[in-house]
Amino acid sequence: MKKLLNNPERAIEEMTEGILAAHRDVLRRSARHPRALVRAERADGKAAVIIGGGSGHEPAFLGYVGSGLADGVALGNFFASPPPDPIVAAARDSETGAGILLVYGNYSGDVMNFEMAAELLATEGIPVESLVIADDVGSAIYEERSSRRGIAGEVLAYKILGAAADQGYALSPLVGLGRQAMENCRSIGVAWTPCTLPTTGVESFALAEGEMELGIGVHGEPGVQRIAMGSADQIAEITLTTVLDDFPIAPRRVALLINGLGSTSLMELYVYLRAVMARLEKYRIEVGWVRVGELITSQEMGGCSLTMLDVDDNLLDLLRAPCYGLGWRQGC
């Protein structure tokens, strides 16, 4: 393993120190817990959006705290949900009377820890709602979609909910908006080179030269299927079809997120985007919004994911609203 680190056991702490030293205008550490980060300036009188998850996916999840985004984040160990304490700390630091919305990916660990945090917050009399993101079409069939895991669609949720909360949505409409948006959100991932967890130094999988994993998550877990690695056009075909086929009614206008998993270059992502957009044009599906980049990564994994969100004008406005976090900055 060749990584730019000191002691891997201290990597999350040292990263956080680096971030806080460089971005005081965006983030600060909660006095309540070292693994809880919150907006540099607390936004008052609004529902607070609290996110979190394992480390090693940077810029997720700490990159999505800031104005127009989430209010606080809890950092877990590498690929491991944070415990309830930092979640509660981020929430209590951000709470200003309008309640808390917890947003997290659908992993057994995250679900248990966030639920425990929600119980603790409720005990303190703080209104809490939860939104569990389950956008990965590759991880369960349509009929069992509530058991899907959360992948890049999570990032769209943070953006939409962060913008809506800043615009004054109260807790209950906020969670309604998020739930509805995410019901219309689908993702699928592919990967061809593995990632290495700094704490183990072990590669997550071994694939032959011509192979790739279809339906991979963001932790180097094996995908749904090991198939021959195709061209960008072929990969666009199979991923797009997988996603589109999962919509009960084909969407007419969509937002697209092409997420690089780590070592896949921007050039490749745009070659892939071109293939995706050409196919959508053929199907007469309008692309109302696009983002290409590394939004939620798996260390140096080679691969990408496609996320499609069926959008209305309101969602488009929320996606386009200004925001300023380390992982997403526009208009600020």
Added chain:
Amino acid sequence: MKKLLNNPERAIEEMTEGILAAHRDVLRRSARHPRALVRAERADGKAAVIIGGGSGHEPAFLGYVGSGLADGVALGNFFASPPPDPIVAAARDSETGAGILLVYGNYSGDVMNFEMAAELLATEGIPVESLVIADDVGSAIYEERSSRRGIAGEVLAYKILGAAADQGYALSPLVGLGRQAMENCRSIGVAWTPCTLPTTGVESFALAEGEMELGIGVHGEPGVQRIAMGSADQIAEITLTTVLDDFPIAPRRVALLINGLGSTSLMELYVYLRAVMARLEKYRIEVGWVRVGELITSQEMGGCSLTMLDVDDNLLDLLRAPCYGLGWRQGC
């Protein structure tokens, strides 16, 4: 080689098509040449900044065209300077009477092609100035610094000059500003895993597990020295010392750019930044501005570079000014 591409010979074209399909609000293709891209909306009555270089470094160079950034870019083949024609095309598309500033890295190829372009533009009566970026301390000693190559410092030059040109700097003060800024700009790169050129499928170098290249460029060319790969703290020490020692007078306030070369994660870059900032604090050098990310890459190379710019208030203002390109967006 495992890359998300169709025919590698067509990758640059297909990437460009993907980008143009997705970002019509930022970029358009020049009618004069398919490898020349310019701002979606021409900025009138200002000196035009034209950049360019080889492909395969995305988001460089096309990510730095947009409002508050450059006006046009010429795309070369992989790791190869563009020929004069697209440079001239981008310049002629952007020229509105206030002249052209050509900004490019100090490589024999780029120098020859941009000089030919400058001659062609001058023949047409267009005022042209050139700024050759030579920030890589690793590539030549101080006494021969004019022969240094350009690496990540180029990106700071695009930002500063793009902002200044948009603010109304005329051609001659503009080139003066750029020249002075870049005289106070130093970079150094390190790498530990190679990159693969899509067109050859060959890895750029082979290093043993514990080795790294010090003073590497952005093309996988060997560095100045092959040394033992150290911890983030050790790499910070050696890179920072190399850069600082090259300043005739130690700077008192600096802008820092930590650039990831491809597969090095954001977590690692921030662990490294932490080490760099801790040392600067010890030396009582103020950090006025920081950016961390993948600004100029070498495909999937593992490594990073450190760029330090000695800044005054004016340079800081220009770095902080709003801009909107694919590779750099803030305040827009």
Added chain:
Amino acid sequence: MTGRDVITLLELVAERLRDHQDELTALDNQVGDGDHGVTMVQGWSAILAAVQPLRNQPPSEVLRTAGQAFLNAVGATVGPLYATAFLRTAGAVDGKLSLGADDAGHAFEAWVEGLHARGKADVGEKTMMDVWIPAWEAFRAQRSEDLQTKLDAAVEAGWEGFQRTEAMAARKGRASRLAERSMGVADPGALSAYVILAAVGDWFKTRPGGMVLT
């Protein structure tokens, strides 16, 4: 069995988990995200650090602290699971300064109930419960009143349960997304459960005074 004894038991578990860390990593790499070895070792190290000052406290205090420490150190899937198990077990022996043979059964039951309450996994879903549930059932079903005999039965049943996970398709946790692809590889959480269980069995064996709890 005093608080101090509980601590030495926790120490033995920590040692055994360290011995098996790479094996746990390798299994989790195949059906999960590869962190299970690190998580268990880190979590148990945190337990040891937290319980050191509690040598003179009652067992319930040690167990409660262990649960909190484990949860806060690791989060993940196993954090809430084992934290709940620890807290329930602490509750089952609350107030007692020293545990007798009788308490072992209550403690074990509370442990498994805690895991089940939190994770809602049953036998056959390819999780740690494929070790813990059969182990508890074997312990309870064992006619002998002798604690060591009962523990031996539990360890043996746990081992068999662990082995059965290899042929299972996961239904809970991260590996459940793999469905059929998870077959052929044993479950990492089941292995660490067995490692803990076996360490408990061994700890009782090596105790001065054998099976007799005071």
Added chain:
Amino acid sequence: MTGRDVITLLELVAERLRDHQDELTALDNQVGDGDHGVTMVQGWSAILAAVQPLRNQPPSEVLRTAGQAFLNAVGATVGPLYATAFLRTAGAVDGKLSLGADDAGHAFEAWVEGLHARGKADVGEKTMMDVWIPAWEAFRAQRSEDLQTKLDAAVEAGWEGFQRTEAMAARKGRASRLAERSMGVADPGALSAYVILAAVGDWFKTRPGGMVLT
């Protein structure tokens, strides 16, 4: 030597460059950025495509078109260098419908002058000039009036020049940043220069009518 002949010569060069592409890549990988093989092959393919319609045009027209095509297809370092060489050579034989033996010397001189004017590299700096300059000098210095003898001398001198680049430290181009580290590896641009030169020598050998230019 008509325009059509120039085209067949260019075709032979293209073929030889394709044969050596991997070797060029390997050398450029060691001292540069690994693109030289692709660049030369791409550039020469572009030349062939551009000159095909010019079979009935004078040599100067073919050469001029070749230079433009090469430059626009590759850019890079070699684009401006060989483009300038082609344009100068075209200038040296301008207007002639067919080239005779006399013209060969002028053409060769213009070729090397073009490279030198653009790149300003001299012998000993580990570039293509370590092939072209000695080759031209051997050609000129050869007492024989026989073109093939002169060309043979040029090719031999070019080969020796190429071999000398191995021991040199680069002073021009991308490899110059390596300084001493570039020693021990021959220069890729020198190899491609030799490949071009040798192809020219061979082309003249295989011409019907041997050395006689018409």
